[in-house]
Amino acid sequence: MVRGFALFGVLLVNMFNFGAYSPIWTGTSDRVAFSVMRFLFETKSWRIFSLLFGLGFSLQLLRAQARGGGFVPVYLRRLGALFLIGMGHALLFPGDVLVVYAELGLVLLVSWKVRPRVLLGLAVALLAVFPLGRAANAAVTHTAVVTEQAVDLARAQVMNDELRRTHPYAVGSVADVVRANAQVIPAHPLGRPLGAESVVGFFAMFLLGLYAGKREFFLDIDRHSRLFRRLVMWGLPLGVAAMVVERAIALGLIFEVAAETGPSPAMGLLRDLAFAYGSTALSLGYAAAIALLATASRVQWLLEPLGRVGRLGLTVYLTQTLVFTTLFYGYGLGQAFRMGPAAVTACAVLIFGLQIIACTWWVRRFRYGPVEWLWRGVTYLKFPPMRVGT
Secondary structure, three states, rough: HHHHHHHHHHHHHHOOOOOOOOOOOOHHHHHHHHHHHHHHHHOOOHHHHHHOOOOHHHHHHHHHHHOOOHHHHHHHHHHHHHHHHHHHHOOOOOOOOHHHHHHHHHHHOOOOOOHHHHHHHHHHHHHHHHHHHHHHHHHHHHOOOOOHHHHHHHHHHHHHHHHHHHHHHHOHHHHHHHHHHHHHOOOOOEEEEEEEOOOOHHHHHHHHHHHHOOOOOOOOOOHHHHHHHHHHHHHHHHHHHHHHHHHHHHHHHOHHHOOOOOHHHHHHHHHHHHHHHHHHHHHHHHHHHHHHOOOOOOOHHHHHHHHHHHHHHHHHHHHHHHHHHHHHHHOOOOOOOOOOOHHHHHHHHHHHHHHHHHHHHHHOOOOOOHHHHHHHHHHHOOOOOOOOOO
């Protein structure tokens, strides 16, 4: 269910990458849609996804230890298969993370014997790389904090028009898209270390997931319900408050006042600290809230559709790309750089709704999603039966 929730956010954020991030969309509905995406989903969805990857690793290792079988060969085959799937996916969509997950999974393997408290400390420290690194860079280059309202809209419009006419995604064929994307794969494991969604942030969440797995929090939610309630009570309010601060600085609502008492790099540091740790707090609050609701029989039925999507997580993630690239790319409906935040959000809701229907139909008939079945077969060198009841 947690994974299903994250998959909607991943879909929404990925679809924004085809022009909806441009500042040219100034209508009220577009501004609201962009703020909702930024406030509630951007980075938070990938944080949850990464948390679950680390959690899944720890659970697999615990099961392997219980069976008394070798874990490393199986895990390496699993990562190898994920790497190849990600390579194929990256040829179609440059925002693929599967390759990076497979690469970082090797580092996660050597982290298993690290004590839980150390894992937690490392995760907290790694989350600081993005805000502190950007602050240091801003101090050296004397870069000022630029608000979203200060962007040159005329120049942004010219740039967007140029992208519509010339970008391979907007006007290219399948071969053009593949050729353009092939230039940036495989992903460098240390690429963009100072980005908000950098590999450093991914690995920090891997470690938090590994920590949760070693503490067995998700193996018995009822026994750890007090911790989950605390994550909800603290994570959601603190995460929301941090996002309010980040949005206020980004929009320039408190920039002028703050600039009178401190240098602009300090405002950038505050903004980035709020985003890095606020996103993490909010994502942990989301995960804890869903886990608690999933154990409550009165409302569990509301989350069951998310559970069906989450069971087919890899298949859903890849098919989302097939759908939205067909919508945006020139060989499909050609809507790249032509849809604003409100339209993109509406399309994401529609696509995800159709995926819920499709996943509900599928899980009633089959044990695994098609990509999950292939991945499992390669991992264990044995393909399990697909149909329910066999």
